[in-house]
Amino acid sequence: MGWETIERAREKLSGEVGTVFKDWGGRLPIALIYPNSYYVGMSNLGVHVLYRLFNDYPNVVCERVFYERAASAPVSLESQRPLGDFAVLACSLSYELDYVNFVNMLRRSAIPLSSAERDVSHPLLIAGGPCVMANPEPLATIVDAFAIGEAEVIIPRLVPVLSGAVDSDRRELLRRLAELPGIYVPSFYQAEATDGQIGAIAPTAGVPYPVRRQWLADLDAYPASSVVLTRDTEFGDMYLLEVTRGCGRGCHFCLAGVAYSPVRERSLGNLLSTAREGLAHRHTIGLIGASLSDYSQIGPLTSGLREMGAKLSVSSLRVDPLSEVLLEALRESGSQTITLAPEAGSMRLRRKIRKGISTDDILRAVHLVAGQDFPHLKLYFMLGLPGEEKSDVEAIVQLMESVRKLFRRRITVNITPFVPKAQTPFERQPMTDRDTLADRINYVNKKLRALDVATRADSPRWAEVQAVLARGDRQLGEVLMTLAGTTLASWRRALKAAGLDASRYLGDRSAERTLPWSIIAPQACMPTPDLELAGQGQP
DSSP states (O other): OOHHHHHHHHHHHHTEESOOOOOOTTSEEEEEEESSOHHHHTTOHHHHHHHHHHHTSTTEEEEEEEOOSSSSOOBOTTTOOBGGGOSEEEEEOOSTTHHHHHHHHHHHTTOOSSGGGOOTTSOEEEEESHHHHHOOGGGTTTOSEEEOBOHHHHHHHHHHHHHHHTTSOHHHHHHHHHTSTTEEOGGGEEEEEETTEEEEEEESSSOOSSEEEEOOSOGGGSOOBOSSEESSSTTTTEEEEEOEESOSSOOTTOSHHHHTOSOEEOOHHHHHHHHHHHTTTOSEEEEEOTTGGGOTTHHHHHHHHHHTTOEEEESOBOSSSOOHHHHHHHHHTTOOEEEEEEESSSHHHHHHTTOOOOHHHHHHHHHHHHHTTOSEEEEEEEESOTTOOHHHHHHHHHHHHHHHHHOOSEEEEEEEEOOOOTTSTTTTSOOOOHHHHHHHHHHHHHHHHTTTOEEEEOOHHHHHHHHHHHTOOTTHHHHHHHOOSSSHHHHHHHHHHTTOOTHHHHSOOOTTSOOGGGGEEEEEEOOOHHHHHHTTSOO
């Protein structure tokens, strides 16, 4: 344990408000791991929700651990303890590329990477988050148990089991966990290979099949807002508040719409009450939701927050509907950037991916943004979408020519290579090869520079790594465990050493082939009556 690591943790703590400190005596110690930087992790509302949920239990002490590039072993922020001191490591995974960081954190902590090599003397590893909700298999030989669903539903069942049996026989504890709704314990399931590729995952010991995703019926039953406030984060000047969860638009490429379905809303009164508490700490309320413009009370919510004197902020806005009331409130709040996501340049391709907006819708939205005098407009596009043709790429440029005529100030276009994700309608589609992606990105970059439009593009090579992890199987566990370094070269060497080729994960999947993530039921599961009652108050 390095003193520099401890000092960095203490420095972060000194700038926080709302940190929970608990004595460890007689309590179940849980390390809440977010395998990315503190700056990124504290911007994630899910981290705040988990931190609150665990620490609401008097017999639990939950402390946060973030990834650092330093070579020293990671420690918790609150007490600066190493991971090995905790009984449970609860990891929240929002991005597939963070799998590498997670494994690196375990390695630095001298915790055996393979679940088969760990016993009761080691922490129990549990992972959740949108990535593993869709496909946990790449981590199936590393993680002991996966939480498939939303924390508010799963934690009230999970904590009593952990509290009563975390020091008991590890196999027996895993058996008890596997019986819980929404908990996937991969050691009780056998992977079946066909032609050298893993397909079906079958239960071997009377455990549930498939594992059904759990979701919270009543959002008002649990708060989802900032718990720890710090300036050292992207949203350091605001209090985050979840307005809606899920999205009913059904875009074929979108994992979030699947992982957090069905669409649910918080009541207006609940939101205004929570915002009033937040305004004691921050002047700006950051509204969180996959499709804020679809919130049925967006007008009254915006008016109510402004009457309180709150400034407003949002991450992005839907093109249709674009709430003019919300847009005006954002301008009055001093927002500098408005973000829109057309995703594709042509109407043909937007229709294919079920984006559901026309070119006129986009230009109408840009016109409204321009009319409010925002200094910066940001737009998101994907390249390599299924069925994409050269004309669709050219259509991005043509669309931006029209946008530039309407918006004369600063414009930035973010370009992301399309990555097919498990559990989405495009889960069997192949990924466009990286050379083609690079050519199309270069074409768009060159054309948009001539329009005085800045561009930012994700790396096609790293997008391939993401795609492998998004649609991978258990064989990738060996790759992650032997990975030496965080470079593309080290990734390729680890794949080769495991006898694997990325192409098997990047190509199309025939309708006849069973997919590794079929162990996870695609449809949501209604909470059982006892949990609905438990959700009416704090545990």
